[in-house]
Amino acid sequence: MKKAILIFSLSIFCFLVSCSKEEPKNLPPTAVSLTFPTQNQLCINNSITFNWSDATDPEEEEIQYRIIIAKDRQLTNIVETRSLSASQLTLTLDKATAYYWQVIASDESNNESAPTVVNAFYTKGDASTNYAPFMADLKTPENNANINSGSVSLTWEASDVNTSDDLTYEVFFGENTTLTLLESAVTTKTYDVTVESGKTYSWQINVIDDKGAKSIGQIWSFTVN
The missing domain is CATH 2.60.40.10 (Immunoglobulins)
Structure with a gap:
């Protein structure tokens, strides 16, 4: 008798489970442009x-x-x-x-x-002829990324509404939050550094146009595996 009741209970349970449906997940809107x-x-x-x-x-x-x-x-x-x-x-x-x-x-x-x-x-300003560059758009390594030790290329993008201006870059880099100026007149948008396992590094890029206008960059960090 107990066996029959158990089988019956299990059948009811399986029936309820098979008939139940999960609530559909509410999805977010599409991204805009x-x-x-x-x-x-x-x-x-x-x-x-x-x-x-x-x-x-x-x-x-x-x-x-x-x-x-x-x-x-x-x-x-x-x-x-x-x-x-x-x-x-x-x-x-x-x-x-x-x-x-x-x-x-x-x-x-x-x-x-x-x-x-x-x-x-x-x-635009009332009588401005030169504008400071936009802040550097840091690309790699991504902020708070985990990367492997060895040589790493810091990469970024930069632009200026005065499109004829020549841009140079100050590269700041260091362990944790201590930044040191590595070079002050970089002309490319990439800079190679060597990093060690188990350490966290921060970096910052300042953009300077050929008239001396400067934009101070944001600070990104990454950790080495």
Whole structure:
């Protein structure tokens, strides 16, 4: 009798399990694309209408956009952050200033899309003829990466709205958070260093144009296996 009851109970359990369905996972909206200001744009007017593409949500939930505007590529020195349902926003910013911006979409369930790339742009000054370069865009090694010991190439990108300017780079590098200037007039966008196992290193690139204008770079770190 006990055996029959056990078999019956197991049958009911298996039936319930087979009939039950997992709730479908709520998916985030699609990422958007920044349309204006474009990358490295020189904006003639400091009253700027930011535009980006519309996101779509798999569950057709309402979408909110969070725009972040900062004075550094890491988006830590934030000058404006807004949440809105439209895919554009008009703001008046300081003149003759470099800005960096990004947009993230979210749905009603608070699922966030992948962030956009960070676009850089410059607002024009009243009588400026030369602008400081944009901050270096560090590429490899990635921030907080784990890499193997030996020779490592530090790589970055750099640009200037004064496209005829020649750019040079200051390379700072060191263990943990102690940075030392390795070279002050690098002309390529790569620099090889030797790293040892079990250590953490930091690096920074400053960009200088041929008129002496300088942009101080962000600091990235990586650990050696």
